[in-house]
Amino acid sequence: VRLVESGGGLVRAGESLRLSCVASGFTFDEYSIGWFREVPGKGQEEVSCISASDKSTHYADSLQSRVTMASDNANNTVYLQMNSLKAEDTANYNCGALNRCSGRARWSGRGTQVTVWP
Numbered sequence: 001v002r003l004v005e006s007g008g009g010l011v012r013a014g015e016s017l018r019l020s021c022v023a024s025g026f027t028f029d030e031y032s033i034g035w036f037r038e039v040p041g042k043g044q045e046e047v048s049c050i051s052a053s054d055k056s057t058h059y060a061d062s063l064q065s066r067v068t069m070a071s072d073n074a075n076n077t078v079y080l081q082m083n084s085l086k087a088e089d090t091a092n093y094n095c096g097a098l099n100r101c102s103g104r105a106r107w108s109g110r111g112t113q114v115t116v117w118p
Contacts, residue, residue, distance in 0.1 A: 001025035001107045003095050008112030011085055019080040019112060021095035026107070028076040032098045034105065035069060035080045037091035037114075047093070048080060049101035058101050063089075085116045 007019040019035070034049035048069040049058045057069050068081040078095060092113050096105025 001097075003097065003107060003109035005093065005095055005109045005112040008093060008114045010115045010117065013086055013116055013118050015085055015116075016081070016083045017085065017114060019082070019093055019114075021078045021080075021109060023076045023078075023095070023097065026097060029073050031106070032101045032103075033071065033078050034096050034098055034101060035078070035093060036096060036105070036108075037089075037093045038111070039091045045091075046102060049098070050078065051101050053100070082114075085114070087116050087118050090114060090116050 002024045003021055005021045007017060011017055030052055032049055032052045035047040036044050037047050038044040047060050047063055048067055050069060050071050066084050070079045092111040094109045094111030096108035098105050
């Protein structure tokens with residue numbers, strides 16, 4: 001099983017980034033796929049998740065107006081479009097495959113670093 005993220009980088013506040021996650025080694029549409037972010041010392045936060053059961057998309061309240069998650073099941077890929085980035089969005093962003101949204105990821109990628117400077 002592999003999940004490989006890309007698209008992170010160093011950006012200014014107010015700019016946008018699109019992260020990608022390519023998955024392999026499992027049946028993609030049988031799992032919920034989530035984006036998470038982690039800041040050292042602050043724990044992990046679920047940013048968004050697409051549910052396998054009904055294909056609905058869930059977002060963290062703090063980010064809902066600024067992020068959009070999309071899935072390309074034909075290519076086992078999910079995307080996270082992040083707009084109007086803020087310094088507090090600086091984190092390592094990773095994707096994971098879950099049995100259900102808000103649950104624990106069964107498999108996760110290593111992540112891609114997003115750094116936003118004011």
